Amino acid sequence: MRLKVLQKMLWAAVALAIPAYGALHLLDERAETPVAEVSFRPTFSLLDAEGRVRMPSDFAGKHLLVFFGFTNCPDVCPTTLAEVAQVMEGLGDDAGKVQPLFISIDPTRDRSLELAEYTAAFHPSILGLAGDEAQTRAAARSFRIFYEREDSSGAPDGYTMAHSAALYLIGPDGNWLRQFSYGTPASEILNDLRQRL
Amino acid sequence: MNTMKYLLTALLLSLSATPVLACETVQLSSLEISEAWSRASIGMARPSAFYVTIRNTGVKDDALAGIATPVSGKPMLHETVVKDGVASMPHATAIPVPADSTVQLEPGGYHGMLMGLTQVLKEGETFPLTLTFREAGDVTVPVAIRGMGAKDAGCVDKKD
Numbered sequence: 001m002r003l004k005v006l007q008k009m010l011w012a013a014v015a016l017a018i019p020a021y022g023a024l025h026l027l028d029e030r031a032e033t034p035v036a037e038v039s040f041r042p043t044f045s046l047l048d049a050e051g052r053v054r055m056p057s058d059f060a061g062k063h064l065l066v067f068f069g070f071t072n073c074p075d076v077c078p079t080t081l082a083e084v085a086q087v088m089e090g091l092g093d094d095a096g097k098v099q100p101l102f103i104s105i106d107p108t109r110d111r112s113l114e115l116a117e118y119t120a121a122f123h124p125s126i127l128g129l130a131g132d133e134a135q136t137r138a139a140a141r142s143f144r145i146f147y148e149r150e151d152s153s154g155a156p157d158g159y160t161m162a163h164s165a166a167l168y169l170i171g172p173d174g175n176w177l178r179q180f181s182y183g184t185p186a187s188e189i190l191n192d193l194r195q196r197l
Numbered sequence: 198m199n200t201m202k203y204l205l206t207a208l209l210l211s212l213s214a215t216p217v218l219a220c221e222t223v224q225l226s227s228l229e230i231s232e233a234w235s236r237a238s239i240g241m242a243r244p245s246a247f248y249v250t251i252r253n254t255g256v257k258d259d260a261l262a263g264i265a266t267p268v269s270g271k272p273m274l275h276e277t278v279v280k281d282g283v284a285s286m287p288h289a290t291a292i293p294v295p296a297d298s299t300v301q302l303e304p305g306g307y308h309g310m311l312m313g314l315t316q317v318l319k320e321g322e323t324f325p326l327t328l329t330f331r332e333a334g335d336v337t338v339p340v341a342i343r344g345m346g347a348k349d350a351g352c353v354d355k356k357d
Contacts, residue, residue: 074246074311075277076284078236079304082346117239121345146283154273154288156244156312162285182279183305 039175042066042168044139046103046131049116054129056174063098063177063196064170065189068145070106070161071118076182078122080167085123086186087193094197095125097172103139104130105147105163143168143176169193220352225336227255228294230328232350233340235311237320245318247272247309247326247340248350252299259332260291261300266326266340270313277305286310291331304348318342 041056048054056064065084069077084100091098102119104110107130110118115128131139140147145164152160165182167189177196180189222231229252238245247266253259264272274289292307294300302308309326318324323339330336343351 072243073286074236074244075275075286075304075308076279078246078345079348082348085346113242114239118243121237121239123346150285152286152288154271154275154310155286160286162283164282165279165284166282181282182284 039177040144041174042139042143042170042176043174044103044129044131044135044142046129046135046139047111048127048129049114054127056170059099060174061172063172063193064168065098065100066103066143066168066170067101068103068105068140068143068147068163069165070104070163071110071113071115072106072156073161076165080165080182081119081122081126083184083186083189084126084167087189088123088125090186090190091193091197094194097197098125098193100126102126102128103136104128105136105140106149106161107131107133107136109157171196220341220350223336223338225330226333227257228253228259228330228333228336230336230338232352233326233338234343234347234350235318235324235340236347237342237345238314238318239345241314241317243314244310244312245269245314246304247311248302248304249309249328249338249340250299250301250350251294251328253294253296256296257332258296259294259330261294261328262291262331263329264309264326265329266311266324268314268316268318268324268326269311270315272326273310273312274307275310276307279305294330320344 043056045053045055067080088095088100104115110130115130119126119128147161147163150160150162151158166179168179169177171177222229231250233249235245235247264274266272274292275286276289277284277286289307292300320342322342325337326340327335327337341350
């Protein structure tokens with residue numbers, strides 16, 4: 001008889017403990033997920049013109065202004081890089097707090113076309129990066145951007161590249177902050193950056 | 198006889214006139230072509246772009262069907278299309294120039310792509326380019342070579 005009461009009490013305790021344990025576990029998981037959901041942390045490991053591997057940690061503490069393109073692109077890429085150059089000029093003394101990156105999505109061809117000379121023609125601060133095909137895919141996936149080779153008889157070497165044309169702003173902690181869609185005037189980008197620096 | 202003299206003088210004057218500057222408007226029947234410009238190139242490996250403003254003051258629709266220039270072995274008309282944030286550059290067979298309207302070949306829209314450069318395009322210089330219209334025919338204009346970071350022809354009297 002006494003044992004039966006004790007058994008009941010133990011069972012009751014178990015019945016209470018299971019959802020309590022479950023609830024605690026759920027709370028634990030919730031505490032972790034939201035942060036990861038809100039801001040993502042793009043990453044890359046790509047070669048610069050001197051053959052050095054560059055990663056986001058190389059630029060820790062700086063804002064990154066990242067554009068994906070290719071140097072055979074006659075219209076969109078020069079136009080955006082010209083905007084970036086204007087932004088860098090406009091930043092004045094704060095220019096050192098921002099690192100503009102041009103990531104090639106046509107890396108094999110661009111590596112043979114003096115990428116550094118190309119980016120420097122717009123602004124000396126712009127760093128051109130061109131990895132191998134796998135590294136480029138990984139960087140694009142991490143930034144959640146799209147690019148694709150398109151065969152075109154009317155293009156140099158018989159192909160052109162379709163690509164996301166926005167400019168991505170990454171914070172000094174490496175987290176994605178926002179993107180500026182193609183055609184955003186330099187003045188607008190400059191105003192946004194000034195508020196953050 | 199007087200008329201003859203006048204015509205001869207006019208002919209001589211037109212021949213000795215200084216080349217038309219890129220910011221000046223070139224007339225071809227009812228088309229006014231102005232602000233023809235391009236970007237400087239690094240070497241000759243990459244294509245450059247060509248931009249221009251075409252105003253059709255007439256009552257007849259026209260279309261820019263092609264471009265030709267000694268600086269490019271393969272000049273073509275293209276249009277930059279940005280869809281869902283992704284830019285692509287389809288070939289444009291012709292660019293419509295409707296009656297009583299102005300069409301601009303400009304960054305982010307219609308443009309000429311100058312492939313197979315035959316010379317380095319140097320900032321500050323000009324090169325000739327022939328535009329072929331379906332109705333009005335051919336006209337050759339001087340194209341100003343601007344810096345790589347240029348966004349327009351840089352003409353002082355540019356109207357938007």
